[in-house]
Amino acid sequence: MGASGQAFKEYKRCGTVKRRMNVADAMTPREDVVTVELPGTRDDVLEYIQERGFSSVPVVKQTEDGEEYRGLVSREELIERPDEDQLAVLMRDVPTVTADTSVVDAAHLMIDAGTRRVPVVDGELEGIFTVTDVVHAIARGEVELEATAGDVATEDVNTTYDGTPLPVAEREIFYANVPYAVCLDDEGRMNGILTEVDIIEVARVVEGEDDTGDSVAGQDDEWMWEGIKAIGKRYIPTRNVELPAEPVSTFMSEDLVTVSKRKPGVEIAQAMITEDIEQIPLVAGDELVGIVRDIDLLEAL
Numbered sequence: 001m002g003a004s005g006q007a008f009k010e011y012k013r014c015g016t017v018k019r020r021m022n023v024a025d026a027m028t029p030r031e032d033v034v035t036v037e038l039p040g041t042r043d044d045v046l047e048y049i050q051e052r053g054f055s056s057v058p059v060v061k062q063t064e065d066g067e068e069y070r071g072l073v074s075r076e077e078l079i080e081r082p083d084e085d086q087l088a089v090l091m092r093d094v095p096t097v098t099a100d101t102s103v104v105d106a107a108h109l110m111i112d113a114g115t116r117r118v119p120v121v122d123g124e125l126e127g128i129f130t131v132t133d134v135v136h137a138i139a140r141g142e143v144e145l146e147a148t149a150g151d152v153a154t155e156d157v158n159t160t161y162d163g164t165p166l167p168v169a170e171r172e173i174f175y176a177n178v179p180y181a182v183c184l185d186d187e188g189r190m191n192g193i194l195t196e197v198d199i200i201e202v203a204r205v206v207e208g209e210d211d212t213g214d215s216v217a218g219q220d221d222e223w224m225w226e227g228i229k230a231i232g233k234r235y236i237p238t239r240n241v242e243l244p245a246e247p248v249s250t251f252m253s254e255d256l257v258t259v260s261k262r263k264p265g266v267e268i269a270q271a272m273i274t275e276d277i278e279q280i281p282l283v284a285g286d287e288l289v290g291i292v293r294d295i296d297l298l299e300a301l
Contacts, residue, residue, distance in 0.1 A: 021142050023106050024099035026134070027120050027127040035060045035125070038070060040087040045073045050201055055116040059091045060125060069096075069125040072117065075200050079170075096121040097129060103143055107134045107298040116295075131278075134301075135294050139269035147300040149268055150261030153282040153290035159184050162191060162249040169248045170199050180279050182288065183252045190281060190288045192252035202251060204242050258283045265297055 034054070036044040038061040045057045056074035060067050071091035084090055094115045097106045099122065106129055110118055120127040137143040160169045160181040173181050173196065183192035244250070257271055258281045268280060272294055282290035 021103045021137060022099065023097050023101045023103060023120055023127075023129050025142070026103055026137050027099070027129040028133070029127045030125055033058065033125070033128045036073070036087060037061060038087055041085050042073075042078055042087070042090060044087065045090075046078055049075045049078065050203075055130075058117075058119055058125060058128060059087055067124055069119055069121050072115070072119070074115075075196060079200065079203065080174075094118060098122050099126055103134060103137055104301050107131075107301055110134075111295060111298055131294050131298060132273075134298055135269045135272055138266055138297055138301075139273050141266060143301060145265040145269070145297060145300060147265045147297075148261065149259045149263040149265070149280075149282055149292050152265065152296040152300045153261070153292045154296060155290045157182055157281070157288060157291045159288075160194065160248055162252065163247045165245050166199065166202070166248060166251055167243045167245060169194060170243055173199070178293075180291075180293075181248075182281055182291070183248055189286075190256065190283075192249065192254045193256060193279070193281070194248050194252040195278070198251050198253065199243065202244055256281065259292060260284070261289075265300060268292055269294075269297055 034048050034052070035058045036048075038059060040059070048054050048057050054075075056072045058072055059070045061070050062068075070088075072094050073087060073091045077090045077092065081090060094117070095109055095113050096119045097109065099120055101109075106118060110116065110131060116131045118129050119125055120129055134143065138145050158173065158176040158178045158181050160172050160183055162183040162185055164172070169181055173179065173194070179196040181194045182190055183194055185191045257275050257277065259268055259271070260283065271280060272278065279291055279293040281288055282292055
């Protein structure tokens with residue numbers, strides 16, 4: 001290789017010349033995407049979300065013209081709508097991208113839409129693109145990120161006492177609108193982290209009945225359907241998500257990974273991939289001062 005060729009190679013290595021990375025370079029292709037089909041039930045999705053830790057699963061329908069993408073069912077829907085069993089009702093619409101959408105544009109789209117996955121659709125489902133795919137690209141240096149942990153961290157941290165019953169902690173996470181809670185011991189020291197994945201792994205749907213109360217309509221009421229007279233109480237079948245009542249300490253992850261403010265974003269991404277985690281507490285010495293979530297890395301692109 002001549003001097004000019006070597007110089008160009010080094011020039012590229014420094015990042016001055018870099019091809020735009022597209023969704024096609026990072027997505028999971030259709031043949032590797034786990035999907036559920038219409039008509040289907042919540043149990044079809046719950047199996048994948050509990051066993052594989054997915055945040056959501058694409059829904060497709062087979063038609064005379066082939067497979068059609070219809071929507072996503074997320075772990076939030078499964079927890080918040082236990083009475084609903086049909087995928088057609090549980091699924092929600094999210095924006096889609098094409099294979100030639102840039103990774104950075106797709107990352108911003110996910111942030112704006114509040115979703116961790118976007119289907120890659122061009123007439124049919126071609127793949128799935130996730131927040132984790134972007135983190136992988138950052139970790140490998142394929143997408144440039146110059147920010148440090150201190151630049152991207154959120155100072156407001158959702159916490160819970162490690163003795164809190166799991167159902168209460170789940171409600172705390174829900175109302176905080178974040179997928180985690182940093183766990184604190186009796187002295188207020190950080191000693192673990194609880195995530196939505198930890199919660200849904202032990203969640204189960206139970207059947208039951210609700211008392212509707214004494215019937216109040218009488219035979220002479222004008223609005224009463226003719227020939228129908230309510231006697232006593234009525235009960236309707238219900239379904240609820242049941243969580244173990246044991247304390248958070250039973251379910252939290254104790255092996256905490258932490259970062260300092262000066263930790264480069266690319267090293268944070270590498271730690272998230274290596275440890276298979278979505279958020280890392282930010283510390284100053286032994287003090288918890290913030291949290292870095294994977295979506296914070298995306299926002300910094």
